[in-house]
Amino acid sequence: MSALVIKNLHKSFAGVEAVKGVNFTIHEGEIFGLLGPNGAGKSTIINMISGVVRLGSGSVSAFGYDNQRDYRHTRRMLGVVHQEVVIDNFFTVDQALRLHAGYYGVKDDPAWRQLLIDRLGLTPHLDKVMLKLSGGLKRRFMIAKALIHRPQLLILDEPTAGVDVELRHGLWDFVREINRQGTTILLTTHYLEEAEKMCDRIAIMHHGELIALEETQKLIRSLSNRQLSLWLEQPLTELPAGLERYSAKLQENGTVLLLYLPSGEGAGNILSQLVMSGLKIRDIETDQSGLEEVFIHLTGMKEGVDSHQSRQ
Secondary structure, X not given: OEEEEEEEEEEEEOOEEEEEEEEEEEEOXXXXXXXXXXXXXXXXXXXXXXXXXXXXXXXXXXXXXXXXXXXXXXXXXXXXXXXXXXXXXXXEHHHHHHHHHHHHOOOOOHHHHHHXXXXXXXXXXXXXXXXXXXXXXXXXXXHHHHHOOOOXXXXXXXXXXXXXXHHHHHHHHHHHHHHHOOOEEEEEOOOHHHHHHHOOEEEEEEOOEEEEEEEHHHHHHHHXXXXXXXXXXXXXXXXXXXXXHHOOEEEOOXXXXXXXXXXXOOOHHXXXXXXXXXXXXXXXXXXXXXHHHHHHHHHOOOOOHHHHHOOO
């Protein structure tokens, strides 16, 4: 069974189309990444899935249930950590977690609640109201609240924004753990290295449209270039002929030749060509570009805020 099916989803605000006919399916048990620049439509889609925003047109179904007709059932299956910090200042952390499962018609499970408290480092803060929590602790609380009713699909919209490195690593370990136990994950993040490591498949949005959807490593292999570094026995003073399509250049006083292999092309042909021309190669290194380069290529972005965030 599919965990989530999005069909021909549209949404406009004040006549401006924010989501333009998006279609994708998330398989039960996978970690699925929904990526895109700011304003691409990711959070709008998540808000439509969770029922915060009305659908313009199209349909959303979770585990076979339509989120409009069967909204009570589908919302019980979903746990959502929204990008915006949403808190209730009337309750302490402990009180809020004890009450929250009841909003979904689910009985409080003390053992599960305590596990979330322990794994998310909330024990010293149980008696604090939300106003007394730091930004990172508010994020931890929101994640615990989203998981308290044991959802089958956990939606994480920028869950580690503004969170320290230690917590990010601990959070991803926990996400992997609950995923192995059967929880499906939908993730959006600007930390592209995290998405590359975490996600089984990735969809990339731009200007409200889906522009790529593929298994993570297949997407990277199909759209990225490989850098080929050749250490030479003798330095060169000029580039060998016939290397224009490989964007060749010399470094290290002519002792290193850099080539960029087009996507899908192996190194065998060019290496044979270079050896036949008399070039003596001492060592070879290849470097596959990652998701960040693919993302920038697809969205037409230059090095800027989003790509910088992915390296923080």
